[in-house]
Amino acid sequence: MFNPLTQPLRYAGLRLDRLSAQRKDRPWLEQQLQQPNSRLVPLWQGRNLLHPERPEALHFSRAEADFLLEHSQEILFLGQQQHAWFALDLSHLSEQQVQQLLPQGQFTDIRKVGPLLPAEEAAILACARGLLHWHQQHQFCSLCGHPSRADQGGHLRRCSNSACGKEHFPRLDPAVIMLVEHIPSDGGPRLALLGRSPHFPPGTYSTLAGFVETGESLEEAVAREVWEEAGVRLSRADYRASQPWPFPASIMLGFRGLAASLAIQVDQDELEDARWFSAEQLQGFGEWGDPNSAYSLPRKDSISRWLIDEWIAENLPR
């Protein structure tokens, strides 16, 4: 049986100990940063540093890359495993400046190589990206408008106005994502409901998804999104697994939904198309972005793909 704790989805499975008690201790953090073998993970404008030719993340020991610290706008403590790991934000530098500083790598969207990186490294890079994004978007106190400053190794921001002093914690946007299936009462083949957004590469179909709104349960968000986007009513929604998705700030909550009917009514503002597919049809789909495939599946690093692959494996004729 699938166990998301022992088989984490891509970008989950961070093995660093986050040390939430120790990171409140500034001298301790400073001491960790001073260690010559502390690991430094540079980021620039939401991109991670990768090898220009191979799917390989570039990070450095403090001894190798001491010079990076003076250029870093924000230094965040990610956690510890043998060494302490820190994310460094170089976003304020120009592209030319970061190239001069780190000529051995290229700042790249981690999703381009996400499925190819070692899982643990992908988790570290994604966590660094998500946390830094939050800092960049929350420079000012939302209560009084004064500048806020990172504290506790970057796991909170505190308002600099002493009369306010409000603490702000990293935010996540919960999104539900669901594979909806139809189980015919006559024992015929089961079908999965997939849709395509106009932003997808041509021919790509994916599970439906949407943000959870205030005042609804996750199951209700699943049912509402499927109804709004495809006009299909659900009779059940069962939680399957979740995935960190810091692109920029989501947690994807994966569900399996059971359709109460087959008729589809696509909301053209959200989707270009939605259809029912059999497991055999889906098995014949190509990979995301493959120009030679008439139909293709979502990217391999996504929970959407995991939900689809799981369903195909369950439903292929034996």
Ligand SMILES: [Zn+2]
């Ligand atoms: Zn404030």
